[in-house]
Amino acid sequence: MSALFINSTLLLIHRPSNASVVVLTVFEGCKDKPEVLLFYFCLQFINLFMGVPANVMVLWLIHKTKGDSSTSDIFILHLAVLDTFFCLIPPLEFANLMYLTADTTWYVLRFFYGVKDSSPLFLSCICMDRYMAVRHPITFTELKDRKHRPVCAAVVWLVTLAYSAAKCVGNIPNFEKAFTVMILAAFVFMVFCNVSILWALRQSGPGRDEMHPVKKRAFKMVLIILAIIVVNYFPPVALFPFQEYFADDVFRCYIHYIAFGFMDISSSIQPVLYLSKVKLAIPSCRNKACCCCTVTGEMQVST
Template structure:
């Protein structure tokens, strides 16, 4: 499974690089403006003051804001095979595998609950993955139609908020699972005294509440814009530079990226290293626990790390050079990030197997402490 995942990652990244180089070789570099603007997690566009009336899906006319002065890299991406074929196909494959798997996990949790505190985290993770997978239906439809959004501004805002909000929610939940196992292995006496059911329930509610509230700006800001130069209406891919609301998204999304992806990555890596070191010093066979902890680490390494790092570097490039070339690679990384929705059910299976036995510790008094995780 690991070899297959890494091969798939390398294949898609190589494909994206090849396609991008090909597209850039066919166009002329845009002229650099003397003034550099901060840009959100998108390509840039200049607002058209006198926008025309455009048709919306119900057949009526509505005023859709227009953007112009697109860069050559933006035009290439919007028409490339990468964005109109490769990315939506991956989305659909993730949906086909992920939705049945996560529904099966929820059914299993409803009928066979061995440990309530762990089941709360697994249930939260499965629900978050399902919400993400449902948003992928609409994103695949958008990409297959040439990056043309026909479902209206309200649905664009909801899909965008649901997509990114559940990415952050899943990453935070996986980090909490790592912390829980870290406490059980490294600090068993403290873990034994904790009110685990109440604590995990509150932590899950806080995660959902925080990232539900964190997505409110995405719901309040215009996300879909008509591009007369290419004849399509994009959703979140191209945003204006002159609006204060969209400039605010730059710092805001950068904070969410650090707090929602990079921080959980650091926490998971530290917990993984400490757990492995602790279990390797024991004379017992902890192979199942090591496999479960390793899978959490692999999910972050393969899925969340490229998206988090490229997102951060994308902003740095915008600040330093005022260019947006990393956005294409970021879109590929976000696409790969969705693969975690297919890997999380396997994590539940490994956790369930390891929950059947207990960890045994011998304190200095000679008594044995048994803990199930």
């Protein structure tokens, strides 16, 4: 029996060599545990109805303000493009998991799942930009107008498309371990960058006993971003390395959908967070000669 890969894990769609054997849909295979599928689909349709317009608004806003954009906006833009396409798949995914057993839809879904699997790479680039702005402001200023960011974005897209194409094939042995390594490395890197930024912002200036008000707002913003990263990405990081210790039906019907439900909802949370800060952050950063947090979450320090 061969198994199809979805979201970097083995799921329950099996293709028996005997064509007379009835092939079960995912819902039929997990019909004793429907509550987790319901939870997963609720999050996916939130992505469809909230994530798509939110990401489109982010794209429009970045295009409109491209003359006054921050250094991280190029990564925000590419992440919004990635998330917009991913947020369009819930109708096909719902039909496939509930009713369809055709191989064609699995190829399409696996490709889109591979794209979403790679989204932490763009988030890592954003975190690196913030980290450099706060921890190494001189180097950041020297690199601010360089062309390395488009190059980094192009490299991330090449990795994303290669990973998605490989996942689309669906029969590469132990391919799910590639996702486990990638998400673990990206998670550790993002947490490190944001904790370092928080530590730097927490230090008061010379002769001051309290944090500057603008630094305090930036601190709260980065703390929110760190909390979102942990909520979205800690479940797969904590659970997938121990896949072999779970029973097969528990992992494919419970763990899989819980972990990826939290990860996938980031496609809506991230653009909403961006939009929620745009009106407040831009004027603040223009008027303050201190450390501030722009709508992209990038930390800029002026001396």
